Amino acid sequence: MDYIKQPKxxxxxxxxxxxxxxxxxxxxxxxxxxxxxMIHTTGDVEYGKIARKSEGAVEAxxxxxxxxxxxxxDVEMVRTGTNKRALAQLNGEIFCRVSDPExxxxxxxxxxxxxxxxxxxxxxDLDGSIIAIGNAPTALFEVIRMMEEDGIRPALxxxxxxxxxxxxxxxxxxxxxxxxxxxxxxxNKGGSPVAASVLNAMLYKLxxxxxxxxxxxxx
Numbered sequence: 001m002d003y004i005k006q007p008k009x010x011x012x013x014x015x016x017x018x019x020x021x022x023x024x025x026x027x028x029x030x031x032x033x034x035x036x037x038m039i040h041t042t043g044d045v046e047y048g049k050i051a052r053k054s055e056g057a058v059e060a061x062x063x064x065x066x067x068x069x070x071x072x073x074d075v076e077m078v079r080t081g082t083n084k085r086a087l088a089q090l091n092g093e094i095f096c097r098v099s100d101p102e103x104x105x106x107x108x109x110x111x112x113x114x115x116x117x118x119x120x121x122x123x124x125d126l127d128g129s130i131i132a133i134g135n136a137p138t139a140l141f142e143v144i145r146m147m148e149e150d151g152i153r154p155a156l157x158x159x160x161x162x163x164x165x166x167x168x169x170x171x172x173x174x175x176x177x178x179x180x181x182x183x184x185x186x187x188n189k190g191g192s193p194v195a196a197s198v199l200n201a202m203l204y205k206l207x208x209x210x211x212x213x214x215x216x217x218x219x
Contacts (some may be wrong), residue, residue: 014040021045030058034183034201041197042189050185052171053118062204064155068092070176071199072122073075073132074139074161075114081196082132094132097121115118115139124152132158132194137166147180157182160190160200164218 018039024046038047071087071094073079079096087094097103097118107117115136119126126146131154135139140159146152159174159182161167166217171184183198184190 011040018045021048022072028058030062030205032201034058034198037197037201038185038194044189045075047185047189047194049188050189051183052175052186053183054178057183058202060181061130061156061158061183062199062205064128065090065202066206069128069130069155070095070125071130071132072096072119072126073134073195074098074118075135075192076133077192078134078195078199080137081193082199083203086200086207089207090203094135095122113138118141119143123136123150126152128155130156130158132195132198132199134158134160134190134192135162137163137170139169140174141166144177145172147178148162154180156180157184158195159184160195160198162188162190162192162194164188175214 018036068091073096076096079094098114103118107114116138119139119142169188174182
């Protein structure tokens with residue numbers, strides 16, 4: 001049986017097949033790269049229809065990464081799925097504290113989720129950062145609260161929590177209330193792989209991907 005075996009050729013063909021599903025969305029090159037990678041990661045062309053972004057959000061994320069902005073996430077799966085080699089070339093780092101004993105203790109004391117507690121404990125470190133939320137709606141709700149009440153100003157919010165309790169609502173509130181650039185999807189869909197795919201799409205606009213595709217596919 002004959003089939004494509006080379007990682008780069010597989011991705012190139014995938015992007016060719018994805019392209020018609022993004023036609024007519026009025027996306028620029030960088031935005032197309034982000035939407036395409038969301039679809040490529042999930043195998044779900046509906047992401048072209050349900051993805052939402054504020055004006056200039058992708059460009060804001062690329063600028064922040066180019067300047068070495070830190071990334072803060074709600075769950076280890078986003079951190080694991082982000083291409084560390086590409087990030088390191090930009091002197092960037094990605095942080096997740098959901099498993100920290102201090103965070104767990106604070107969450108229990110306050111009666112909140114650990115993801116929510118982690119965002120609260122990141123505090124002002126979130127200023128100028130990229131926040132990537134791929135799992136917990138409570139983390140996204142907390143970030144929205146922190147922007148309104150504490151005045152934090154991330155460079156970009158990738159808010160793509162998944163699920164049936166609070167996920168759609170948290171993303172709707174992000175779209176309505178965020179004072180900073182955002183990338184999200186509407187409805188219940190989302191998840192850590194999707195959030196990581198957005199980060200990787202922006203990283204790959206900045207970093208030469210020699211051998212990186214193979215590394216990514218081996219994860």
